[in-house]
Amino acid sequence: MRILICDCSVDYSGRLTAHLPMASRVIMAKNDGSVLIHSDGGSYKPLNWMTAPCTISEREVEADEAEAGITQVWTVKHTKTADQLVIKIATVHDDISRDLGIDPGLEKDGVEAHLQELLAAQIEILGPGHRLVRREYPTAIGPVDILARNSDGVAIAIEIKRRGEIDGVEQLTRYLELLNRDPLLAPVTGIFAAQEIKPQARTLARDRGIECLTLDYDTMRGLDDADSRLF
Incomplete structure (x- = not known):
């Protein structure tokens, strides 16, 4: 560098x-x-x-x-x-x-890393016809957690957090600004996914055209059958 x-x-x-x-x-x-x-x-x-x-x-x-x-x-x-x-x-x-050598990459919180793995394996949670392109899609400012495409072939950048707050929406916004400069990907839409998303983060995401997705960690792990619940 x-x-x-x-x-x-x-x-x-x-x-x-x-x-x-x-x-x-x-x-x-x-x-x-x-x-x-x-x-x-x-x-x-x-x-x-x-x-x-x-x-x-x-x-x-x-x-x-x-x-x-x-x-x-x-x-x-x-x-x-x-x-x-x-x-x-x-x-x-x-x-x-200076030569910085090979970077070992970002080590995420255990739950966030597992959520990313689970969502990548269950990408149909986003809707019928969605397909995974890559986990940890590289950009000049850091890797996007998941890059996918919907049934129409539109690229989707997904940022995953355990708790969704405003800084996570800001992070995804920066990724989207960068990815939309790539003519091979644009237009790229965004999904902010978390176990819990703060109201302020939802408001900011909505203002920027970013979809919010609440993830049920136990259901994704197969530990909780949501269909058999009484409430």
């Missing part, structure tokens, strides 16, 4: 266009090919990013750019789409490169 703390501007072009004016930011270039631009705020959500697979090239600084204090110009191009970032770097405050 390479991390630059620098003054930079960023121009994105693709499905839309966006511009970040010159300011002090952090640029993260990961070994998987992804590039993320962060500010000193906004939690851990990047201001802009390019997911792998992509290529990074550096060109000569033009005369007018040099007069404006630009010292480097990076062009980050996605290899499967027309998306690209042009990063113009002025002052570099720090430049760090």
Whole structure:
């Protein structure tokens, strides 16, 4: 991984266009090919990013750019789409490169991990015709618990929690923003699944077009027959 703390501007072009004016930011270039631009705020959500697979090239600084204090110009191009970032770097405050090695991955709470396993095996809980694509679907900001498709072939990102709160909805929202930039997946809908979902989390999910699903852990494990209950 390479991390630059620098003054930079960023121009994105693709499905839309966006511009970040010159300011002090952090640029993260990961070994998987992804590039993320962060500010000193906004939690851990990047201001802009390019997911792998992509290529990074550096060109000569033009005369007018040099007069404006630009010292480097990076062009980050996605290899499967027309998306690209042009990063113009002025002052570099720090430049760090380090090999982080192979990450062992996120170890989830035992119940959350088991819920994920059970839902993946019983994906029909979502409705007839649903099929599993993959558990722990990788993205540049972390793995999505489950990626599935419904009977119409629409992709569904599922975030699973033991207790569903607002931060879980925010997490799923970030995954959806990223996944919907992939033309091979978009449009991607979201399902927030938990044993218990707080009212505030349901309200936020509804506002963002995310479906909520309450999971019955005992029934999914075959320890409780819901059909034979009196109440």
